[in-house]
Amino acid sequence: MNEKLNKEKTNVLYLVSLVTGQTDYDNETALDKLSEYNYDPIAVIRDFMGPKKDIKTVNDNKTLNQRVYQEMRSMLDTANAAYREKKDKEEEEMNK
Secondary structure (H helix, E strand, C coil): CHHHHHHHHHHHHHHHHHHHHHCCCCHHHHHHHHHHCCCCHHHHHHHHHCCCCCCCCCCCCCCHHHHHHHHHHHHHHHHHHHHHHHHHHHHHHHHC
16 A cells, blocks of 8 residues: 555655656646646646647648648738739839
8 A cells, every 4th residue: 555655655756757857847836737637747738838729720621732832822812912012112212
C-alpha cells in the first residue's frame, strides 16, 4: 500500500515538473491546474497557451489542386485590382 502511494506521488511530482517546465506556473499552481484537468498535462499546457479560436478550417470538399488554383486566382485578382486602381489614379493625375 505504501509503495503504491509513493508511486502515485512520484507520478504527480513528474507531472508537476512537466507542467512547470513548459509553462511559467509555480508548483502549487501546476498542481491545482493538474487536479482541475484530471491530471492531464497536455490539457494544462494547452490551457496555458490559450486555444486559438479563429483558425480557418480547410474546405474538405475541394481537392488540393482546386484549393491551389483558387488561391492563385485570388492572388491574381487582388494584384489586378491594385494595378487597375494605380493606373486609374495615374490617368486622373495626367488629365488634371
